[in-house]
Amino acid sequence: MDSSTHEQINKKLASFLSEQKSSIVEKWLENVLLPQNDPFYEEVKKNGYQTIVELIYYLETDSLDRVSNLTNKMAKERIEAKANIGDFVHNINIGRSIVYELLMCSLLNEHEKGEGVLMMQRYFDHLLFLSVKDYTALKDSIIDRKNQFIQEMHHDRLTMLGQIAASFAHEFRNPLTSVKGFIYLLQRELEKTDQSAYYFEIIQNEMQSLEEKITQFLYLSKMRGLEDKLVSVPLTTLLKEMLEFMYPRFTETNIIIHCDLRDEVYIEGDSSQIKQVLLNILVNAVEELSEWNGERIIEVKLKRNLEKTVELSICNNGNPIPDYLLENVFEPFVTTKSLGTGLGLSVCKQIVEKHNGTIEVNSKEDFTCFTIKFPTIKESSR
Incomplete structure (x- = not known):
């Protein structure tokens, strides 16, 4: 089809839409999904008319450059009206269906109708794509601002x-x-x-x-430990000492200890603070297992990694940490104990991070494991 024929068909389609604009919008308003008492109802009507205006402009100029102004306006209004994106997409597709239906019932010939469907398909696809894109971008921006505000408030508190x-x-x-x-x-x-x-x-x-x-x-409070002098700490020996210290508690609560400690490993740190971390996690495991009816097991493993770090895992087979607590278990005052302060694990996290380490928890039906990684140093560094 040559360009002159294409232009003639587009002019006919544009003329047809101009004549039918009011009936299209009226029928569309009867079928759209809007929140109760929508504050932008009058704007919705204007947007309906503007959608047809932009479609006519596209038929006359073959340009979709102006559509983004309309979709951005609609997206802002739908978000402020608290309309969900499903309703937003539904309303655009309703408009598409009404235009198609009127076009197929028009007096245009079959060739003109076919060309009209193709042109309007491109227009409404582009309109829908930009609408969802703008709506999603604005929604994400609002969520990001809220999250940032919550994080700042949390940090300040x-x-x-x-x-x-x-x-x-x-x-x-x-x-x-x-x-x-x-x-x-x-x-x-x-x-x-x-x-x-x-x-x-x-x-x-x-x-x-x-x-x-x-x-x-x-x-x-992070006021403790800023002046601490870090020295070479034999982590394997320290861990053995804490296990021996806890042995009476293990015996009293019928806990079986499985250890895999291997060779001595050295880290740079403060031994008293590392002991605090080990004690907190071991005590938590004992307290959890004391309420466990089955066989009570604590597994302690210490191994070197290739990236010059040491990985310590302390696991117990007690009840798993609930999912709703797991994500925030290292936050202050988060605890699974009815009489706990919720400070122990928060303190552990601060101490470990101060020693350039990381601490994670993985809790399943079979085992709850705390995994700590520290950078290692050579024995000669002591």
């Missing part, structure tokens, strides 16, 4: 929480030190009996528990 935690922790630690001193003096002054020794043991245990909680708050 954690920063404030850290400052409050540090303040309270220091205020508690000073009188606690005094109380410990006076308890020590009372132990020396008072006559010792089995009963008093039992009471003092309870007091000492409770004081130690308070000190541990205060230490966790100080780690959480």
